[in-house]
Amino acid sequence: MHADNSHHLIAAAQRRHETTRAKATQALRDLDREGGAVTFQIVAQKAQVSRSWLYTQPDICAEIRRLRDVQRGSAGASLPASQRSTEASLLRRLEVANARVRDLTTENQRLRKQLEHVLGQLRASTMAR
Template sequence: MSRSWLYAQPDLWAEIERLRAAHYRERRSRVPARQRTSDASLLRRLEAANARIRRLTEENQQLREQLARALGEHRAVTTRTSPPRAGAGSAP
């Protein structure tokens, strides 16, 4: 059987191409066993990520509270030291 005869058979040629593509995908997707991530390792990484998210959420809340206090203090200082605005409840 010659290669040229195979190329001339569309159904055989299509099957050859399909098998080649499948083989290529399989070779690319295989990861050696020593490089694969274990379930335990993935679980530890997930737990670490969740702990970090909790810490960042707590820090974010603390920063929001600090900002609210600082803005409140700033507003209190500026309203005490600002002269009254004309037309804001004052008589002419």
């Protein structure tokens, strides 16, 4: 009678499954980081897996759909994740821009008063002649 070696087959299948999941997850990360288009076809090609297998993995399938929807929702070409602005960074940039506008407004008012003063002096010296 032969020994039961099915545990080796089960372990190999589990390793193959985990390797395939890791390749698909890495492909998603790479596409997101690079700003590449995210579709089931592109992820399948990049990860060297079948599209049908991607559809059987609920978490990977959901992530592909989420990234695809994010890209469709943005105007123009999508940006890599590393270049996307967070809400906090956008608010900070707005605060900095508002502070710059206030500074420029103050400087503009100061320069106008200075110009008024110089033009007044020039007019007074012209009339005195």
